[in-house]
Amino acid sequence: MKEIRQEYLTGERALFQGNNLKIYDTIFADGESPLKESHDIELFGSMFQWKYPLWYSKNILAENCTWLEMARAGVWYTDNITVKNAVIEAPKNFRRCHGLVLQKVDLPNAAETLWNCEGVVMEQVTAKGDYFAMNSRDMELHDFMLVGNYSFDGVKNAEIHNAKMLSKDAFWNSENVTVYDSFISGEYLGWNAKNLTLINCTIESLQGMCYIENLVMKNCRLIHTALAFEYSTVDAQIQGKIDSVLNPSGGIIRTDEIGELIIEKDKVDPAKTRIICQKDGKFEGCVCA
Incomplete structure (x- = not known):
């Protein structure tokens, strides 16, 4: 050369x-x-x-x-x-x-x-x-740090390990994303996503994880996270307390405590979502409108 x-x-x-x-x-x-x-x-x-x-x-x-x-x-x-x-x-x-x-x-x-x-x-x-990694696909990230909103919009087939993200509207419209051992802070996390999996993650998000088809959360923590899971199908295992849950479409939520559970029967079918609080085996504080 x-x-x-x-x-x-x-x-x-x-x-x-x-x-x-x-x-x-x-x-x-x-x-x-x-x-x-x-x-x-x-x-x-x-x-x-x-x-x-x-x-x-x-x-x-x-x-x-x-x-x-x-x-x-x-x-x-x-x-x-x-x-x-x-x-x-x-x-x-x-x-x-x-x-x-x-x-x-x-x-x-x-x-x-x-x-x-x-x-x-x-x-x-x-x-x-802002707008990091829009519409990219087939991604593998390790030890990633981001400050910026609207990240990973439309991303497909991504695997993220050991990330720290301060990012409003992260993972909107994404598909087949798995995040391991990470911290994510930002409003409206994951809206309109499909097959979003969070494993050993800590999340802070107002109205986070809504409008998601097949949300999986394993051994996660939700700190200061309210009005979660609206119109999402969810399989969630949450350590500690969830401040509030609003109108999940279906699935199962396991947690220690829910501050407020809001199920509006004219918007979702309560029978499609099973909610288990680990401390007493059952959650009875449902607020139905």
Whole structure:
């Protein structure tokens, strides 16, 4: 492979259609699309300072690299890309990519990032920004931290481990998502989802887990979570107290205590939901309207 070392590249499409390159300690300064339509590129310790650096590219490795804020919309329509030990300040990164690996990546301005991607592996990634990972699919995340609302909207086939998420409206319209050993705080969690599973998770969510088809919760805790499970079919095992439950569509809820159970017979059939409080074996505080 040809090597490029410690260059300062300017102008539009500086390395257009580059291939079989190892690029070290190089700055891609002003000039759009410096590596557009490139393939088989390895980047080490390099920096992107301007827009659209990697579009329509294939087989990319970027290690110890930096995307500055104006390197926005940085990686679109690119297949088989691995990014390691990176700081990506630019928003709107990673769109319609296939085969994306992010390891030890910090995304402090991750607004509208990771949209419509497929085959995504993320390890030790930290992100801040709204609308993260919209409509992506086939995702596996480990040790993930997010501050940003409306995350994972429309995601399909995702597995998340050891996450901490401060995210209103997370997992809306999602399908086949399983979250393990995580903390999630944000209103309206999971609305309109299908096959959402939460295992060993702690949740804080006003009106969380509503309008869900096949919600499964195993060994979870709900702190300051009210009006949960409205119009959801649910199989839930909750440790501790649930502040209130409203109009579940069906299934079973096991918990230590429910502060208020509201079942409106004109909206749901009470017979379709079984509720068991572990302390006394039965919950009798049903408020029916």
